[in-house]
Every structure is written in C-alpha cells, then in structure tokens.
Amino acid sequence: IFEKLATNVFPEVADRAKLHLRLCDQKMARSVPSPKTLQECYALGVAELNNRDLDAAIEHLSKADKMRPKSEHVRYALAAAYALQGNTEAALEHLKVAIQLRPGNMYLARHDEDFQSLLSHPVFRSLVRADGARAAASASAS
Structure with a gap:
C-alpha cells in the first residue's frame, strides 16, 4: 500500500x-x-515448533537442553520437533528422558498430535503405557 501511495500525485x-x-x-x-x-x-524453540520451522526449533531447543539437560519440558519439545521432522530415533530418546523426568508426560504424549508418526512404533507404545514409563524410569536408575 505504501509503495503505491509513494507514487501519489499529492506530494x-x-x-x-x-x-x-x-x-x-x-x-x-x-x-x-x-x-x-x-x-x-x-x-x-516452541514458537518455531508451532510455526513448523523444525530446524530452527531444534536449534533453539538444543541450546536450552545444553543449558539444563534435565529439563523435562525442553526434552518433551525436542521429542515433538524430532517426531515432526521424521527423526524417530531422536524423538524416542528425548521422549524417554522427558517421561523419566516427569511421568505425566506419557499421558501428554499419548494424545499429542505431534507424535502421530510414532503411534505404531513399539517403543513409543511402550513409553506411553503406565508400565512402560516405570520400565523407562527403572532403566535410568540402573
């Protein structure tokens, strides 16, 4: 609009x-x-994730993860970004840690559309079951 008005006859x-x-x-x-x-x-990172700029989201979330590796909300967001990107291995690893740090994340992940691509994956199904979360927690304790 301004470009058009810049050529207006009225100075x-x-x-x-x-x-x-x-x-x-x-x-x-x-x-x-x-x-x-x-x-x-x-x-x-979450803003970029919501905009579906996955590379930028992963870059910012990874920086946050380096600052505090045991931050469950950062790990959960990283898992979602990697799942949307199609990087199943990284998504599952971050999701596993997010659930170990906060078991309630298994309920969120179970219904989170960002994990749609993982629904049929056996590791994902194991992580989002109550007994799967306990197994993940005990695996990290050993």
Missing part, C-alpha cells in the same frame, strides 16, 4: 508514504536478538 501523501516505507524496511531489517537464557531459548 505530502507521497512523502508520508515514503517515510512509512523506510520505517517498515528498517524494522524488517533488524535481526532478532539471540536468546541467552534457558527460558528464552525454550520460548523461541
């Missing part, structure tokens, strides 16, 4: 439109600051 309208165009260009050119904290990395 004041054209000048104003050009000013708004420059402001828009400047705003769009600014880079997003790099997340620094666990929560910033997690929030940005």
Whole structure:
C-alpha cells in the first residue's frame, strides 16, 4: 500500500508514504536478538515448533537442553520437533528422558498430535503405557 501511495500525485501523501516505507524496511531489517537464557531459548524453540520451522526449533531447543539437560519440558519439545521432522530415533530418546523426568508426560504424549508418526512404533507404545514409563524410569536408575 505504501509503495503505491509513494507514487501519489499529492506530494505530502507521497512523502508520508515514503517515510512509512523506510520505517517498515528498517524494522524488517533488524535481526532478532539471540536468546541467552534457558527460558528464552525454550520460548523461541516452541514458537518455531508451532510455526513448523523444525530446524530452527531444534536449534533453539538444543541450546536450552545444553543449558539444563534435565529439563523435562525442553526434552518433551525436542521429542515433538524430532517426531515432526521424521527423526524417530531422536524423538524416542528425548521422549524417554522427558517421561523419566516427569511421568505425566506419557499421558501428554499419548494424545499429542505431534507424535502421530510414532503411534505404531513399539517403543513409543511402550513409553506411553503406565508400565512402560516405570520400565523407562527403572532403566535410568540402573
């Protein structure tokens, strides 16, 4: 709209439109600051996951995971991102840890559409059953 108005025959309208165009260009050119904290990395990772930019989601969530490896919500989000990406092995590994850290994640995963691709996988089915979660927890204890 501003581009069209910038060619307007009325100079004041054209000048104003050009000013708004420059402001828009400047705003769009600014880079997003790099997340620094666990929560910033997690929030940005989940936002990218929701936008289905899986590579960016995994990048930010992996950074959060390095900051605090025993963060169940980060591991769960990583599992979802890898499942959507089709990386079954990584998805199951992160989901296993997320369930070990918080057994309630098995109930979430059971009904989470992000894990649709894993529904028929025997390891996934084992993880989301109550006895499967206990087995995963005891495996991590040994």
